[in-house]
Each structure stands twice: as structure tokens, then as C-alpha cells.
Amino acid sequence: MRRLLSKGLRQESPTLTRIKLVKMKVRFVTTILIVFLSHFSSANDLSLDSLYSLDYRDKSKVKRELELFEKRKLSLSEKQKLIFAKSYYLSLWGDFKGRIKLLNSYEWDKAEDNIKVGAYYQLTESYVNLGNLEKALYYTSKVTEILPNINEPKLKSLAYHSIADVYESLYMFEESYLLSEMIIQEGYESRSSEILCYGTSRAIKNLFRLKRFPEIIKNKSAAIRYCGEINDRFIIELITPLIQISNNKLNSDFDGIARLISMYDNLEVSSSPREFFELELFLAEYYLQTDNIERAYNLYQSAYSRSSDKGDYQFMIDGLDGLFKVSLITGDSEAALYYAKILIDNQKEFERELVEKSRLFNSHKIRAKELEHQISKLSLSNENLILEREVLNSQKKVFRVAVFSAFAGILILTLVIYLLVRQKIRMKKSLDTDFLTGAISRSSVLSLARKKLKACKENGENFSIVTFDLDNFKSINDRFGHSVGDWVLLTVIKTIKLNIRENDFVGRLGGEEFIICLPNSELSQALVLAERCREALEKINTKDISSMLVITASFGVSEINGEVDSLNKLLVESDRCLYAAKSKGRNCISSNYGELEKARITAV
Numbered sequence: 001m002r003r004l005l006s007k008g009l010r011q012e013s014p015t016l017t018r019i020k021l022v023k024m025k026v027r028f029v030t031t032i033l034i035v036f037l038s039h040f041s042s043a044n045d046l047s048l049d050s051l052y053s054l055d056y057r058d059k060s061k062v063k064r065e066l067e068l069f070e071k072r073k074l075s076l077s078e079k080q081k082l083i084f085a086k087s088y089y090l091s092l093w094g095d096f097k098g099r100i101k102l103l104n105s106y107e108w109d110k111a112e113d114n115i116k117v118g119a120y121y122q123l124t125e126s127y128v129n130l131g132n133l134e135k136a137l138y139y140t141s142k143v144t145e146i147l148p149n150i151n152e153p154k155l156k157s158l159a160y161h162s163i164a165d166v167y168e169s170l171y172m173f174e175e176s177y178l179l180s181e182m183i184i185q186e187g188y189e190s191r192s193s194e195i196l197c198y199g200t201s202r203a204i205k206n207l208f209r210l211k212r213f214p215e216i217i218k219n220k221s222a223a224i225r226y227c228g229e230i231n232d233r234f235i236i237e238l239i240t241p242l243i244q245i246s247n248n249k250l251n252s253d254f255d256g257i258a259r260l261i262s263m264y265d266n267l268e269v270s271s272s273p274r275e276f277f278e279l280e281l282f283l284a285e286y287y288l289q290t291d292n293i294e295r296a297y298n299l300y301q302s303a304y305s306r307s308s309d310k311g312d313y314q315f316m317i318d319g320l321d322g323l324f325k326v327s328l329i330t331g332d333s334e335a336a337l338y339y340a341k342i343l344i345d346n347q348k349e350f351e352r353e354l355v356e357k358s359r360l361f362n363s364h365k366i367r368a369k370e371l372e373h374q375i376s377k378l379s380l381s382n383e384n385l386i387l388e389r390e391v392l393n394s395q396k397k398v399f400r401v402a403v404f405s406a407f408a409g410i411l412i413l414t415l416v417i418y419l420l421v422r423q424k425i426r427m428k429k430s431l432d433t434d435f436l437t438g439a440i441s442r443s444s445v446l447s448l449a450r451k452k453l454k455a456c457k458e459n460g461e462n463f464s465i466v467t468f469d470l471d472n473f474k475s476i477n478d479r480f481g482h483s484v485g486d487w488v489l490l491t492v493i494k495t496i497k498l499n500i501r502e503n504d505f506v507g508r509l510g511g512e513e514f515i516i517c518l519p520n521s522e523l524s525q526a527l528v529l530a531e532r533c534r535e536a537l538e539k540i541n542t543k544d545i546s547s548m549l550v551i552t553a554s555f556g557v558s559e560i561n562g563e564v565d566s567l568n569k570l571l572v573e574s575d576r577c578l579y580a581a582k583s584k585g586r587n588c589i590s591s592n593y594g595e596l597e598k599a600r601i602t603a604v
């Protein structure tokens with residue numbers, strides 16, 4: 001079986017030769033270095049900067065250009081700059097040993113602190129990539145020593161990145177995360193979106209390792225904002241965790257996956273950057289989930305094989321775990337058992353390595369007091385922050401639910417009330433108002449009249465009513481049609497409304513018969529009002545319809561007194577008077593005081 005496995009590994013390992021991921025990382029660091037070095041360079045150094053824009057794949061051309069520069073008479077800062085340019089290409093070519101040799105050929109201890117940071121960072125990074133933790137720790141502690149003298153935000157963040165690299169190789173993701181928070185802080189203070197971008201993406205990478213997924217989601221949009229367009233390095237540090245935490249969306253996120261796959265296909269084998277293993281394992285997982293078992297198997301094998309070459313137990317374990325899963329899926333129980341056994345062995349080795357690493361770490365303990373202090377402070381505030389966030393989140397959740405329910409409740413209630421009120425208003429309106437004339441309908445006007453009468457009686461006030469009936473209305477309908485009849489009814493009420501007081505009200509009793517109620521009015525006042533209305537109706541302009549159209553009405557007026565003390569009696573009285581007026585020849589007024597009416601009117 002073991003032979004089978006190694007045979008498999010040899011057969012399936014892709015023949016990749018260099019790593020693009022490290023190149024991206026180095027490109028970022030170099031961008032920072034270029035920016036920083038431009039502080040020290042004069043105008044004629046510009047050509048040195050242009051060294052960074054060569055096509056790294058054309059190795060001989062790059063070497064030629066670098067040699068040309070080497071032959072020039074260079075100032076101290078130019079010499080340092082040239083070393084950084086060479087170092088840049090060596091890292092792009094994955095030659096970390098060459099890079100270390102080059103960097104160690106210069107005495108950085110004599111350089112300015114700002115320069116030292118760049119050099120020590122590059123050394124740290126190279127040793128991390130070669131798996132030489134002891135040396136990486138050595139240079140990191142050198143970085144921490146000069147850290148208090150560094151003020152330039154970009155260089156400060158570079159130093160933090162250097163330390164974070166070491167922390168990550170020690171699986172100290174919490175510490176690395178805290179450093180990324182410090183980088184983000186630097187980014188905020190210097191308003192540099194570049195620093196913010198790399199700080200946030202490192203933060204996300206570490207949060208992913210720490211399985212603090214909600215925080216990743218929270219930081220996602222900020223990271224994308226700071227980083228502008230997502231570059232390839234960013235896609236691994238940001239998109240991979242994002243796709244991975246939303247496993248169910250694996251298939252739907254074609255763009256992210258497609259980019260990762262094309263990146264992997266274009267990768268050349270490198271020494272062993274951890275990002276490469278991560279990408280390989282991630283894609284293997286993706287293929288496993290999308291039932292492409294063969295590709296998943298190849299990638300797990302490749303990741304396992306390459307990481308065991310490097311003695312990187314963490315990735316070996318992940319690779320073996322994948323191979324174990326594939327064996328279970330394919331039903332190869334013999335292979336599954338085999339992988340399970342070496343998985344356990346590796347796990348033990350991994351634990352032993354961790355103990356050894358922490359011993360090493362403690363002996364090289366990062367020395368800068370300020371940094372240690374900052375980290376412990378951050379760690380504390382971070383713990384509090386997590387706690388606070390949790391409490392806040394649950395409070396927010398409860399609050400949101402409460403507000404939402406209250407809001408929804410209020411909304412529903414308001415809607416119900418609104419509908420009810422609208423319905424009621426509509427019903428009331430339709431009940432209260434006569435749709436044709438706009439006068440109060442019969443039942444409403446009678447009940448209103450009753451109420452007002454009662455109140456007037458209680459207050460010792462008079463109450464009068466005027467009823468009127470249009471004269472010869474049947475003949476109007478017959479001669480001019482019903483629509484003209486309707487118009488007459490409407491116009492009559494409009495005219496009446498213009499001629500009554502604010503407290504008076506007019507209602508339709510039926511057909512062409514109406515009632516005007518006059519609270520707090522005695523007969524004389526009612527007679528005056530009736531006369532005014534009679535005259536007004538007489539004067540309605542009907543010329544537009546026909547000069548033959550004449551509108552008049554007969555009026556009956558009654559007032560409460562000792563005998564006539566209810567609305568019904570008032571109505572009977574008024575009706576009687578109205579018919580009296582009709583029989584007198586129409587277009588006149590009659591009241592329940594008979595012959596007195598004329599005298600009263602005259603008196604008023």
C-alpha cells in the first residue's frame with residue numbers, strides 16, 4: 001500500500017516549477033519599499049525605480065539590466081536600492097536561498113533604521129519560506145528592536161507584517177490577527193488604503209484560521225473597498241475564506257472559483273509557500289464537493305507530497321485528511337485505513353513540533369517591550385471586544401426583532417384602523433349625505449335635528465324648522481328631462497346653503513322636499529330666512545338651460561311652543577303650513593302662526 005501511495009504521488013504530482021503567489025506578496029512589499037526608498041532618492045534615481053517594472057519571466061534580460069546598474073558608480077542609497085531590486089526578482093523566481101545570500105552580503109546593521117526594516121523583513125520572509133524558523137525569529141526580533149524608531153506608517157506596517165509572518169508560521173493566528181489590527185490602525189492614521197488593504201486581508205486570513213466567520217463577513221466590504229480591484233494575492237487571502245465559509249455557495253461563486261482554478265493552472269512549482277498549499281487544499285475540497293473525485297484526489301496527493309517534502313505537518317495532515325475522505329467516498333477501505341494510520345502518526349508529530357516551536361519561540365521571544373505591551377493590550381481589548389460584540393449582537397438582535405415586531409404591529413394596526421376609519425367615514429358619508437344634492441340625508445338630518453332640539457330645550461332656547469318643496473317639479477322633469485331636474489335639485493341646495501347661517505343645516509326629506517333646521521332661532525328669524533331662500537331660488541339663473549325654466553318653492557315654517565314640543569310635531573306643523581302655501585298658489589311661505597306671519601316678517 002505504501003508503495004502504491006508513493007507511486008501514486010509520483011505519478012499525480014503536477015510538475016510545477018515556481019510560485020506566483022509569493023511573487024504577488026513580494027510585489028506588495030516591494031511597492032512599499034519603492035515608496036519608502038523614493039524618500040531617499042534624488043531625481044536621477046528614477047531609472048533605478050524602473051528596474052521593478054521589468055518582466056520577471058525574462059530572467060536573462062532582468063539579470064542584464066541589473067548588471068548594467070551594478071557597473072555604474074552608485075551612491076550608498078543607490079546600492080541599497082539595487083540590492084532590494086535584485087532581492088525582488090529573486091523572490092519572484094522563488095530563489096529564497098539566493099535572496100538570503102544577497103541580503104546577507106550587505107552589512108545592514110550599519111544602515112539607517114528605515115532601511116534595516118526593509119532588509120530584515122525580506123530576510124524574515126525568506127527564512128519563513130525556507131522553513132528556517134530559528135533564523136526567521138532572529139530577524140524578526142531585530143525588527144522589533146528598531147521598531148520604536150520607525151515612524152513612517154508604511155515601514156511600521158511592514159515590520160508588523162514581518163512579525164505576523166513568523167506568528168503565522170508558529171500557528172499563532174490570534175497574535176498575527178492582533179498585528180493586522182495594528183496595521184489597519186496605521187492605515188487609518190496615515191489614510192493609506194494600501195496599508196488598510198493588506199492589513200484587512202491579513203486580518204481576514206487570520207480570522208478564517210480562528211474560525212471567527214461572522215467577523216470575516218463584517219470586514220469583507222471594507223477589505224474590498226480598501227483593495228479596490230481584487231488582485232490575485234487578495235483573492236487567496238480573502239475570497240478563499242469567503243467561499244469556504246459559505247460552503248453551500250461553492251457552486252454559485254463561479255467567478256471566484258474560476259479565478260482560483262486559473263491561478264492554480266498557471267502556477268509554477270516553487271519552494272513551498274504556505275499559500276500554495278492552502279490553494280491546493282481549497283481546490284481539492286472544492287472538487288470533492290462538486291464530485292470531481294479524481295481531481296480532488298490528485299490535489300490532495302500533491303499537497304501532501306509537497307508539504308511532507310517540507311516537513312510541514314499542518315498541511316500534511318490536511319492533505320492526508322482529504323485522501324482519507326476520498327478513500328471513503330470511493331469505498332477503498334484499505335486505503336482509508338492506511339491514511340487514517342499515518343494521519344494519527346503525523347498528528348503526533350505535529351503536536352511534538354508545536355511544542356518544539358513554542359520552546360524556540362520562547363527562547364527568541366520577541367523583544368520589543370512596546371510591541372509586547374501593545375499586543376497584550378490589544379489582546380485584552382480584543383477579548384473584551386469579542387465579548388462586547390457578542391453581547392451587543394445579541395442585544396441588537398433582540399432589539400431588531402422587537403423593533404421589527406413593534407413596527408410590523410404598528411403598521412398592521414395602523415392599516416386596520418385606517419381601513420376601518422375609511423370604511424366608517426365612507427359609510428357615514430354615504431349615510432349622512434344625499435349623493436345627488438349634498439344635503440344631509442333624511443335619517444341623519446332628523447336625528448341631528450332631534451339632538452339640537454333637545455339641547456335648545458335644555459338651554460331654554462327656541463328651535464324652528466323650515467320645510468320646502470319645489471313647485472311643479474314634475475313638470476320640470478317632464479319638460480326638460482330628469483338630468484335638468486337633478487341639476488335643479490343640486491342648484492337649489494347650493495343656493496340654500498349660501499343663504500343659511502353657520503349653525504343651520506339643510507337636509508333632504510325625500511324627492512324634492514327639504515328641511516332647514518334653525519337651532520336657537522324663533523319663528524320670526526325662521527320666516528326671514530325662509531323668505532330670503534325663497535327669493536334666492538326665484539333668482540336662480542336658468543337662462544343657459546331655458547328661459548322657460550322657473551324654479552320656485554313653497555315653504556312651511558314652524559317653531560316649538562307649549563304644544564309643539566317635539567320634532568315630529570314640528571314636522572307635522574311645518575308640513576301642514578307647506579301645503580297651505582301650495583294651496584295659496586305656491587312660491588310663498590306659511591307658518592304655524594297663520595295670519596301673524598306677515599306682520600312678524602314686517603316687524604323683523
Ligand SMILES: Nc1nc2c(ncn2[C@@H]2O[C@H](COP(=O)(O)OP(=O)(O)OP(=O)(O)O)[C@@H](O)[C@H]2O)c(=O)[nH]1
Nearest residue numbers: 469470471472473474475477482483485486511512
Ligand atoms: N329629476 C329628479 N326628479 C325627482 C327626484 N326625486 C323626485 N323627483 C320627481 O319629482 C316629482 C315630484 O312631483 P310631485 O310630487 O307631483 O310634485 P310637483 O310636480 O313638484 O308638484 P307640486 O309639489 O304640487 O308643486 C316627481 O315626478 C318625481 O319623480 C330626483 O332626485 N331627481
